[in-house]
Amino acid sequence: MISTHNLCLKVGQRLLVDDLNIRVGEGECWSVIGRNGAGKSTLLRTLAGLRSADGGSVAIGARALADWPLPALARQRAFLAQSRSDAFAYSVIETVLSARHPYHGDRYWEGSDDHAMALRALEEMEVAALAERDVRTLSGGERQRVAIAAMLAQDTPLLLLDEPANALDLAHQVSIMALLARRCRERNKTVVMIGHDLTLAHRVSSHALLLMGDGGWLAGPKDEVMRADLLGAYLGHPIDIIEHAGRSIFIPIEEQQ
């Protein structure tokens, strides 16, 4: 679905990611893991085509990202930014409907199919009751769920999400991550997301990509990569993994006082 070829990312003189070669297949769910400042958002923005590579390339399907016309690219991938600000008094439903524009061509108005999809996405995110509300009046968690609803309404094969669990309460963190995993399993969608909750990431992901922040990286199936020794090295803190009720629970090891 999406692949990188000797991808290099830099900010200023600092090398964040060096020679990254990954192939994210259809139906796979990848978690990108690393310390603050390791380059996770920079990578995701590059995968979305919102920032150019500092070396190497990204391809969606067989076509280089740079060769995708923007409307066609918007039908291939949806992107959830880490934060957003709303300058205008759009309603929730208008915000979600705007995600349907890539399907309009020359048509200005949305059709009834667009409305039905937008409403369905709001219902899935449990924010349908807020459809007529001004987005600027929403709580942080409600706004996050509306942004994810817009992604679902965009209905792309590839979803790129920068910390989707941000601002969500516990129940919504679990349900939305489970929904993303189901989208991969049942509808063959492809997800690449950033998250700091290792237990949740391990539960829903098929693969993980660890970023060291100095160019180094490690990618593979989650059980090969999300090992205590590797995570400890990449996150700069020792980690314990406890098996409980068939799940792996990741906990930071407390230093002796």
Ligand SMILES: Nc1ncnc2c1ncn2[C@@H]1O[C@H](COP(=O)(O)OP(=O)(O)OP(=O)(O)O)[C@@H](O)[C@H]1O
């Ligand atoms: N426009 C910029 N100018 C200068 N430095 C930048 C710029 N954009 C990003 N950086 C730096 O690049 C590094 C990587 O940033 P990035 O946002 O990708 O990190 P991250 O892994 O997503 O971190 P976090 O977990 O805190 O969200 C950081 O040190 C950041 O300060």
